[in-house]
Amino acid sequence: MEAIRKPVPAAGRVFPQDRHNLELVANVRPHGWENPDPAPRYNMVVLGAGTAGLVTAAGSAGLGARVALVERHLMGGDCLNVGCVPSKSLIRSSRVSFDIRSADRYGVRSGGNGAVDFPAVMERMRRLRAGISGHDSAERFRSLGVDVFFGDGRFAGPDTIEVEGKALRFSKAVIATGARAAVPSVHGLADAGFVTNETVFSLTELPPRLLVFGAGPLGCELAQAFRRFGSEVTLIERGPQFLAREDPDAAALLHAAFLAEGIEVRLNTAVTSVSVAGGEKRVHLRDNEGSEDTVPVDEILIGAGRVPNVEGLGLETAGVRYDAAGGIAVDDFLRSTNPRVYAAGDVCLRHKFTHTADAAARIAIQNALFLGQKKVSALTVPWCTYTDPEIAHVGMYEREARERGIAVDTFEKKMSGVDRAVVDGEEEGFVKIHVRKGGDKILGATIVARHAGEMINEISLAIVGGIGLGALANVIHSYPTQAEAIRQAAEAYNRTRLTPFVKKILGGWLELTK
Numbered sequence: 001m002e003a004i005r006k007p008v009p010a011a012g013r014v015f016p017q018d019r020h021n022l023e024l025v026a027n028v029r030p031h032g033w034e035n036p037d038p039a040p041r042y043n044m045v046v047l048g049a050g051t052a053g054l055v056t057a058a059g060s061a062g063l064g065a066r067v068a069l070v071e072r073h074l075m076g077g078d079c080l081n082v083g084c085v086p087s088k089s090l091i092r093s094s095r096v097s098f099d100i101r102s103a104d105r106y107g108v109r110s111g112g113n114g115a116v117d118f119p120a121v122m123e124r125m126r127r128l129r130a131g132i133s134g135h136d137s138a139e140r141f142r143s144l145g146v147d148v149f150f151g152d153g154r155f156a157g158p159d160t161i162e163v164e165g166k167a168l169r170f171s172k173a174v175i176a177t178g179a180r181a182a183v184p185s186v187h188g189l190a191d192a193g194f195v196t197n198e199t200v201f202s203l204t205e206l207p208p209r210l211l212v213f214g215a216g217p218l219g220c221e222l223a224q225a226f227r228r229f230g231s232e233v234t235l236i237e238r239g240p241q242f243l244a245r246e247d248p249d250a251a252a253l254l255h256a257a258f259l260a261e262g263i264e265v266r267l268n269t270a271v272t273s274v275s276v277a278g279g280e281k282r283v284h285l286r287d288n289e290g291s292e293d294t295v296p297v298d299e300i301l302i303g304a305g306r307v308p309n310v311e312g313l314g315l316e317t318a319g320v321r322y323d324a325a326g327g328i329a330v331d332d333f334l335r336s337t338n339p340r341v342y343a344a345g346d347v348c349l350r351h352k353f354t355h356t357a358d359a360a361a362r363i364a365i366q367n368a369l370f371l372g373q374k375k376v377s378a379l380t381v382p383w384c385t386y387t388d389p390e391i392a393h394v395g396m397y398e399r400e401a402r403e404r405g406i407a408v409d410t411f412e413k414k415m416s417g418v419d420r421a422v423v424d425g426e427e428e429g430f431v432k433i434h435v436r437k438g439g440d441k442i443l444g445a446t447i448v449a450r451h452a453g454e455m456i457n458e459i460s461l462a463i464v465g466g467i468g469l470g471a472l473a474n475v476i477h478s479y480p481t482q483a484e485a486i487r488q489a490a491e492a493y494n495r496t497r498l499t500p501f502v503k504k505i506l507g508g509w510l511e512l513t514k
């Protein structure tokens with residue numbers, strides 16, 4: 001997949017260099033930072049200061065361990081700098097614009113057209129990101145007792161990591177080097193130029209025409225946001241469905257929403273090459289039926305998946321097995337093939353999310369430092385794609401259950417039947433909950449709704465707490481809330497328990513007690 005190396009910003013540089021980014025850098029990569037003299041030996045050395053590394057370092061130090069943390073670029077990793085935080089900030093602005101343009105539907109004469117001042121949107125994002133960055137700052141971690149080292153870390157042996165000529169000897173280490181955008185090998189792409197998540201948040205001007213390459217979560221979220229900012233957006237997906245692993249009904253709803261907003265969607269379509277002519281990028285496409293087309297654009301955003309950062313870490317020297325696609329090979333306890341070395345986060349997990357990086361780091365701390373036996377496979381992992389409507393999921397999909405030979409019953413409630421969704425004008429979507437056939441054990445759920453990311457947490461809680469769907473029907477939900485959709489789906493389950501036999505007994509009782 002990755003034939004082209006993406007343009008990596010120089011370590012510690014963030015563009016544009018305005019006061020917000022200077023504040024960010026002062027927190028997460030302070031100029032003039034002096035790496036400390038290493039301790040003779042650490043309980044824990046952490047490679048990479050993204051979510052997984054920060055949680056590992058702070059948690060280990062909090063429990064009294066002697067900890068070193070190594071970061072080559074910016075503390076906070078992808079989530080803070082080029083992932084969740086900037087993308088959700090942009091999405092918020094894009095929703096405001098959309099809502100203003102939809103104001104008439106609510107009887108509100110906004111007098112405006114929701115026009116977006118893109119430089120101001122980006123500045124807001126930079127300001128908020130800088131404000132949040134104090135939490136991940138080098139100073140904060142130093143104050144927690146962590147030795148913070150900036151520089152490229154690599155193993156120099158089975159119990160040593162080297163950074164900037166200093167040797168950090170460890171009893172245990174956690175590799176938390178994350179992942180990066182996979183850049184497809186397409187003729188002409190590198191010469192034409194493109195942006196990935198590492199560079200798109202540095203834009204200061206809105207590309208009038210944007211081609212988004214890949215309809216995964218990142219591609220879908222940013223395609224919609226940029227469309228709402230005013231770009232002409234073309235979204236290209238090789239497969240037949242958006243968000244390939246999601247429930248097909250959820251993907252279909254999002255597809256319809258994208259078309260309604262004027263996003264040009266091309267499914268079953270491959271990018272064959274890219275050329276430059278007359279100052280514009282020309283993206284050449286071929287669909288599954290062999291039809292060819294060319295789309296002229298101003299910018300190309302790559303959202304074609306993520307690959308783990310495993311190169312140049314000296315993993316062979318440390319006896320840590322890995323592969324370029326799957327990352328560090330770990331067992332269910334997150335231990336690598338070197339028993340001293342664990343991994344956490346995007347570099348080893350299938351589910352590449354901030355909350356899984358966080359959860360994995362907590363597992364790694366317990367297992368590495370305290371003989372814990374916590375398993376990754378025991379985690380219940382929800383996720384959400386923050387489009388509008390949002391698509392959130394936890395547990396099994398119906399097709400997964402089928403593949404595993406588990407029979408399921410599915411209970412569904414459409415948002416159009418939920419009072420709060422109706423009065424909010426947010427009727428698009430549904431709650432679908434799968435239970436083991438004949439029982440109420442929740443196996444999984446998909447929610448499509450404007451606030452699905454908030455709503456899914458209730459189902460995660462039920463799964464983790466072993467609460468069945470029948471019990472959810474008895475949980476009083478404030479009226480009117482969109483989360484009532486969950487209770488109503490649960491009531492649909494309860495109604496199935498009213499068998500003709502039970503009905504007959506109840507009828508007999510009522511007859512007797514009339």
Ligand SMILES: Cc1cc2nc3c(=O)[nH]c(=O)nc-3n(C[C@H](O)[C@H](O)[C@H](O)COP(=O)(O)OP(=O)(O)OC[C@H]3O[C@@H](n4cnc5c(N)ncnc54)[C@H](O)[C@@H]3O)c2cc1C
Pocket residue numbers: 047048049050051052053070071072073074075076077078079080082083084085087088151152153154176177178179197218309312313344345346347352353354355356357386
């Ligand atoms: C655009 C976008 C939006 C996203 N939105 C969401 C979202 O809404 N919700 C969600 O849950 N997840 C989201 N994610 C995913 C989330 O950002 C990642 O899952 C999370 O950041 C993973 O954390 P990590 O610690 O494993 O890796 P990272 O955050 O990638 O951190 C790894 C760190 O290791 C450092 N490093 C690498 N190699 C070395 C080395 N040799 N020496 C020293 N340091 C090194 C890197 O510089 C980096 O700072 C999003 C991702 C993207 C790209």
